[in-house]
Amino acid sequence: MRQRLTLETAPGPLEHLPFRFERWTDGRVLVTNMVGEHVFLSEAEFSALADLRIADPALLRTLRAKHVVRQRGETLPVELLALKYRTQHHRLADFTGLHMFVVTLRCEHSCGYCQVSRRTVARTEFDMSAETAVAAVETAFRSPSPHLKFEFQGGEPLLNMEIVRLVTQEAQRRNRDEGRQLAFVIASNLALLDDEVLDFADEHDVYFSTSLDGPQDLHNGNRPRPGRDSWERTIAGVTRIRKRLGHHRVSALMTTTAASLGKVRDIIDCYLEQGFHDIFLRPVSPYGFALRPRQRRAYDMAAWIDFYREGMDYILELNARGTPVVETYSALVLKKMLTNANPGYVDLTSPAGIGIAALLYNYDGAVYASDEGRMLAENGDMTFRLGDLAEDSYDTLMTGAALLDPLEESYTGSAPQCSDCAFERWCGADPVFHHATTGDPVGRKPESAFCNRNMAVFRYLLDRYTADPHARELFHAWAAR
Ligand code: SF4
Incomplete structure (x- = not known):
């Protein structure tokens, strides 16, 4: 009995939860989880995450708190991600x-x-x-x-x-x-x-x-x-x-x-x-x-x-x-x-x-x-x-197809490039813009002014947020409005 309990409660090996990443020119790597919570890692930390060889307890705590990794068998991180994902989409019903x-x-x-x-x-x-x-x-x-x-x-x-x-x-x-x-x-x-x-x-x-x-x-x-x-x-x-x-x-x-x-x-x-x-x-x-x-x-x-x-x-x-x-x-x-x-x-x-x-x-x-x-x-x-x-x-x-087709085709969770993009949860789909400029509702994101603009805004805000304590405080105030 004692042995069975131990087996059931023992932490399993680490495994990844869905995450995306983007490299910064200064060597840092932005990692976002599937609901858009973010953390910057050094190149060495990112390698440790990729290989699931995370020796640093503080880094492990951070990555678990951000739902980027879990121990096999844990259900709570997935339940929390599901809850947050549902909350982000609650407007769809209304x-x-x-x-x-x-x-x-x-x-x-x-x-x-x-x-x-x-x-x-x-x-x-x-x-x-x-x-x-x-x-x-x-x-x-x-x-x-x-x-x-x-x-x-x-x-x-x-x-x-x-x-x-x-x-x-x-x-x-x-x-x-x-x-x-x-x-x-x-x-x-x-x-x-x-x-x-x-x-x-x-x-x-x-x-x-x-x-x-x-x-x-x-x-x-x-x-x-x-x-x-x-x-x-x-x-x-x-x-x-x-x-x-x-x-x-x-x-x-x-x-x-x-x-x-x-x-x-x-x-x-x-x-x-x-x-x-x-x-x-x-x-x-x-x-x-x-x-x-x-x-x-x-x-x-x-x-x-x-x-x-x-x-x-x-x-x-x-x-x-x-x-x-x-x-x-x-x-x-x-x-x-x-x-x-x-x-x-x-x-x-x-x-x-x-x-x-x-x-x-x-x-x-x-x-x-x-x-x-x-x-x-x-x-x-x-x-x-x-x-x-x-x-x-x-x-x-x-x-009608005039509404449902572009909605489906442009969905960022599955659109080319967007589905792999670290900024996906903060961004949006704009099928009308892409249709107007390229003739289809998805477009090619490297050439998209919509994408270029949003990437520049995301990068600017993150740079100021991480480098400037005053900007950080101000940005939290703006986010809370
Ligand atoms: S439009 Fe560009 S920035 Fe936005 S999710 Fe797609 S690839 Fe990322």
């Missing part, structure tokens, strides 16, 4: 929280990087009808998500406030029975903001998201409108919203154009001067008008990476001097890197966020898997058009 309504294609701006086929203000045939709006609300409520966010886009949505009002009121009416958590956001350049819009936003708890590319000359150069006063109108709109509804009711988003390169400090300073302490250093996207050859090569991803690094160095410097500033994309990555939470950001999820995280209802009743899918359609590529509100049911929209 899919499609974001519902975007393109209430019009009309806009009084004519931005060079505009991602839609903008129409002039007089072209009211490009407005969403009441019938389409009500059908879209109905479809949104078929989503199982307990949180529904309605985002109004354009064109310029303030040019079709009638439909913004209708969708908001219809959703709130329906929700009396449903009891879900609703949120409403108008994505607007704010040039046409007036008291009526503010009254409506006040009454229905509507938020605003606006575009701010940086200092006046840069913003106005990027965003032409009659009067060349886009920046002045945006800033005036931000001020009015804050005064009337509160500081938190308006956020801003910038797009990095070729003209932005070399000006990242000025852009960050502009955000701080305007009272924004969150800034998303966002590259221009390759869709819509921005895909046209003239704009397409305006800059490559290497230039954006330099822009990002300089911006982050400055942001860390500002924080160290007591001025809080957060880089939004880095904060989302750090949440995935340093916690087990999934922030649900569309570009950093796998399976991809198309359809699962967001649906888009176009002015004409077409339903797309994402805003980018709609932009492709404006250029004649219908790959990500899921169907039409007038003809298709929710079930056919969500179970």
